[in-house]
Amino acid sequence: xxxxxxxxxxxxxxxxxxxxxxxxxxxxxxxxxxxxxxxxxxxxxxxxxxxxxxxxxxxxxxxxxxxxxxxxxxxxxxxxxxxxxxxxxxxxxxxxxxxxxxxxxxxxxxxxxxxxxxxxxxxxxxxxxxxxxxxxxxxxxxxxxxxxxxxxxxxxxxxxxxxxxxxxxxxxxxxxxxxxxxxxxxxxxxxxxxxxxxxxxxxxxxxxxxxxxxxxxxxxxxxxxxxxxxxx
Amino acid sequence: xxxxxxxxxxxxxxxxxxxxxxxxxxxxxxxxxxxxxxxxxxxxxxxxxxxxxxxxxxxxxxxxxxxxxxxxxxxxxxxxxxxxxxxxxxxxxxxxxxxxxxxxxxxxxxxxxxxxxxxxxxxxxxxxxxxxxxxxxxxxxxxxxxxxxxxxxxxxxxxxxxxxxxxxxxxxxxxxxxxxxxxxxxxxxxxxxxxxxxxxxxxxxxxxxx
Numbered sequence: 001x002x003x004x005x006x007x008x009x010x011x012x013x014x015x016x017x018x019x020x021x022x023x024x025x026x027x028x029x030x031x032x033x034x035x036x037x038x039x040x041x042x043x044x045x046x047x048x049x050x051x052x053x054x055x056x057x058x059x060x061x062x063x064x065x066x067x068x069x070x071x072x073x074x075x076x077x078x079x080x081x082x083x084x085x086x087x088x089x090x091x092x093x094x095x096x097x098x099x100x101x102x103x104x105x106x107x108x109x110x111x112x113x114x115x116x117x118x119x120x121x122x123x124x125x126x127x128x129x130x131x132x133x134x135x136x137x138x139x140x141x142x143x144x145x146x147x148x149x150x151x152x153x154x155x156x157x158x159x160x161x162x163x164x165x166x167x168x169x170x171x172x173x174x175x176x177x178x179x180x181x182x183x184x185x186x187x188x189x190x191x192x193x194x195x196x197x198x199x200x201x202x203x204x205x206x207x208x209x210x211x212x213x214x215x216x217x218x219x220x221x222x223x224x225x226x227x228x229x230x231x232x
Numbered sequence: 233x234x235x236x237x238x239x240x241x242x243x244x245x246x247x248x249x250x251x252x253x254x255x256x257x258x259x260x261x262x263x264x265x266x267x268x269x270x271x272x273x274x275x276x277x278x279x280x281x282x283x284x285x286x287x288x289x290x291x292x293x294x295x296x297x298x299x300x301x302x303x304x305x306x307x308x309x310x311x312x313x314x315x316x317x318x319x320x321x322x323x324x325x326x327x328x329x330x331x332x333x334x335x336x337x338x339x340x341x342x343x344x345x346x347x348x349x350x351x352x353x354x355x356x357x358x359x360x361x362x363x364x365x366x367x368x369x370x371x372x373x374x375x376x377x378x379x380x381x382x383x384x385x386x387x388x389x390x391x392x393x394x395x396x397x398x399x400x401x402x403x404x405x406x407x408x409x410x411x412x413x414x415x416x417x418x419x420x421x422x423x424x425x426x427x428x429x430x431x432x433x434x435x436x437x438x439x440x441x442x
C-alpha cells in the first residue's frame with residue numbers, strides 16, 4: 001500500500017501548500033505549527049479538496065477515512081444512537097467503548113467537546129481502514145484518553161496511518177516523521193534516523209538529545225528509557 | 233457599489249419594480265447588466281443556478297396549468313439577480329451602519345444588530361451544510377429524506393446554541409439597548425448614477441401601475 005503525492009500544490013490567497021511525498025504502510029507523524037497547513041494537507045489526502053496542481057495516487061488502498069480536528073464536524077445524527085448508526089455500527093458496543101453507556105438517546109451536539117471527540121474516535125476506529133488520516137486526534141482529550149488512543153493507534157498494523165498533530169507530550173510509537181513548514185511538507189525520515197534532524201521535536205526528545213542520548217522512538221517513555229540507559 | 237445606503241435603496245426600488253410588472257423586471261435586469269459586475273461578483277454560482285432551476289420548475293408547472301409561468305420566471309429571475317448582487321457586495325457591519333444612520337443609535341442600532349446577526353447566521357448555516365456534506369462523504373452516506381430531517385434538526389439546534397452563546401457575549405459586554413455608532417459612507421459618481429437609474433425604474437413602474 002502506498003500514497004504518492006506528485007508535485008501537489010494548493011493555493012489559498014497568498015498562502016500556498018506544496019507536497020511531494022510517498023506514504024508507505026506504517027505510522028506517520030506530521031508535525032508543524034498551527035496554520036502551517038496540516039489540516040489542508042489532510043483534506044487533500046482524503047480527497048475532500050482538490051489540489052490546484054499535481055496528483056495523488058493511492059496504490060492498494062480500498063478504504064480511507066479522515067478524522068477532522070473538530071468532532072462536531074462529523075455529526076450527522078441527532079441522537080448519539082443515530083450518530084453511531086450513521087457509521088453503520090451497533091450503538092450498544094460503541095457506547096460502552098466510548099464510556100457513554102446508557103446515554104444513547106441524548107442529543108449528540110449536547111455532549112461536551114471531550115465526550116464528542118471520544119465518541120467520534122471510537123466510531124472511526126471501530127472499523128479497519130487501509131488509509132487512516134487523523135487531524136489533531138489528541139485535541140480535547142485528557143491525558144488518560146490520549147494514552148488510551150496512543151495504545152489503540154499503535155495496535156494498528158497493515159495500514160497507512162497519518163497523524164497530523166502539534167501534540168508535544170503524549171504521542172504514539174511511529175515509523176516515519178514529517179514536518180509541515182510554511183505550507184511545505186518535508187520528509188524528515190524514518191524515526192531511527194530522523195530525531196536529530198527534527199526541528200519540531202517534542203521537549204522530551206530535545207532534552208534527551210541535549211544529553212547526548214538517542215531515544216528509540218518519540219514517546220516520553222522512549223526518552224526516559226534512553227536517559228536511564230545513559231545513567232547505567 | 234460602495235455606498236451601502238444607495239445599495240439598499242437601489243435594491244428596494246429594483247425589487248419592487250421587478251415584482252410589480254414585466255417591464256420593471258426587464259429594466260431591472262438591464263440595470264443589473266449595466267451597473268454590476270454581473271456573474272463575476274457571484275461567489276456561489278451553484279446556489280444561484282439551483283434557485284433559477286427551482287423557479288423554472290415552478291414556472292413550467294404554472295404555465296401548463298394555465299398561469300403566466302413565463303412572466304413569473306422573468307420577474308423572479310430579476311429579483312434573484314438583484315438579491316444575489318446585493319448579497320455578494322455586502323460587507324460585514326454594513327446593516328448596522330445603515331440602520332443606525334436611518335433610525336438613530338437606539339432603534340437603528342438594535343435593528344442593525346439583529347440584521348447583522350441574521351446575515352451571520354445565514355453564513356454559518358452555509359458553512360454547516362458544507363461540513364455536513366464532508367461528513368456524509370466520509371461516512372459514505374447519501375442525501376435522502378431520512379438523512380435530511382436529522383441534519384436539518386442538527387443545523388437548527390447548532391444555531392440555537394450559537395445564538396445563546398452570542399447573547400451571553402453581548403450581555404458580558406454590557407449590551408442593554410442601543411449603542412453608539414458614527415457610520416461613514418463613501419459614494420462614487422458611478423454609485424450615484426446607478427442609484428438615480430434605479431429610482432427612475434421604480435418611478436416609471438409606479439406611474440405604470442397608476
